[in-house]
Amino acid sequence: MQPIDFYMVDAFADSTFGGNAAAVCPLTEWLPDDTLLKMSKQHNQSETAFFVTTDEGFELRWFTTQGEINLCGHATLAAAHVIFEYFDYPQTTIHFSTRFVGPLSVTRNGEWLTLDFPAWDSEPVMPLPLLLETLGIGECKEVRVARDYMVVLESQQQVEAVRADINAMIPLDKMVCITAPGEGEYDFVSRFFCPGEAVPEDPVTGSTHSMLIPYWAEKLGKTRMMARQVSERGGDLRCQLVGDRVLIGGKAVTYLIGKVLLR
Template sequence: MNTIDFYMVDAFSQTTFGGNAAAVCPLVEWLPDETLLSMAQQHNQSETAYFIRTDSGFDLRWFTTQGEIDLCGHATLAAAHVIFEYLDYPDTTVRFSTRFVGELSVTRAGDWLTLDFPAWKTEPCDVPPLLLDCLGITRYHSVSAGRDYMVVLEDEQQVRDLTPDIHRLKPLDKMVCVTAPGDSVDFVSRFFCPGEAVAEDPVTGSTHSMLIPYWGERLGKTTLLAHQVSARGGELRCQWQGDRVLIGGQATTYLIGKIFLR
């Protein structure tokens, strides 16, 4: 029988039941991919982060209930929180090696953890009619595409009022981020995940890799404050540094337990 430590962390939140929950599992060595996927499906969270310790830091991978993904912000924040809080880690920066996006780091300053992620550009695209139909909108500022679709609306209230038919978006084969200027912050967003166990991601660190360059260029700023206006919600402190972005947030432990694999 294999025993694995298990943590559930509310990332991008200083209180329980806020932000975005992620499962975190430190491993001694990599288990078969089918086992990692089965565990993620059993956890039934938007993401499960797995890491192993190496001579130079940590190797990190992320799984949804559908499979392995190339980048996840809130689960990286959650993994770093576990390392800092429970693994007697002595430094203020955790360095992760990943399969798809290279080296990532998370730095701790007080209660705040800051992700150092790649910056992603989006390009204007033809607007699929299904996208607008499922979002239930006819009025928008722009639509572009990169890793995900980015739909820019005119104001914060329009983002808050959306009641999309999320799973009908699945044929588009991309996730969908909707964003607008904020009333009390620089920008707000919501993020929809058709086909996933969690249809609307509460707080999405990775999509800010494309939001920060967009809003930084549009607003002429390199330091921005963002709010993901989902039901749980989360605040993100953002910096645009050319081909990198810094994404700051807090994290709160919800659950610590053991997994028994027989």
């Protein structure tokens, strides 16, 4: 089999060891799903992005070590970075087709790459005792749910202070985002926990900002915001709500380039 190009990219970062690492593999044609999953397990990153070039643009899919997922922001940013940097791509906007969320695009403006994603509405729910217990908090301002749980706290310091029991979250059967108003240049901050996945706390999560941006746009009365995910690695995100879409901007840097040899 022809060797497959392999890239590891730090997304939502302007220097190595920041942001969120993703593996990216360009393919000439789709491999069996079982092979894609085995590759993702071998890469052992939070996500691997696979894409195939088409006449209209690129088909894009994302796999964790557990299986295919419906949307991943940082791996989309990483895939776009690879196309812009190594594919001699002449345009400023890349168009991706996806299986679950329809068309997506990424636009380059200098060092910043901006994702155009669907906005996700969230619904308020009663706080689950297990959810608060695993976060180690007695109360919160609000709990909402879309694809993931969103737990709203009072302050950035509270978000940073949480020491979650992530394995104990597995029975919740959802990922968990915690968020609060930010400080200084940041309108809001967040962290994101991934029970059962190879990376228990995601360093920077583009997709959950599909839920966070509409929420904070309403709360803050503004459509343009600056956000930070305050994980250990951390990352900055330029955020904008545009109707039923969200624009999520970030930078990316290449960490590793290699070859995958399937035998």
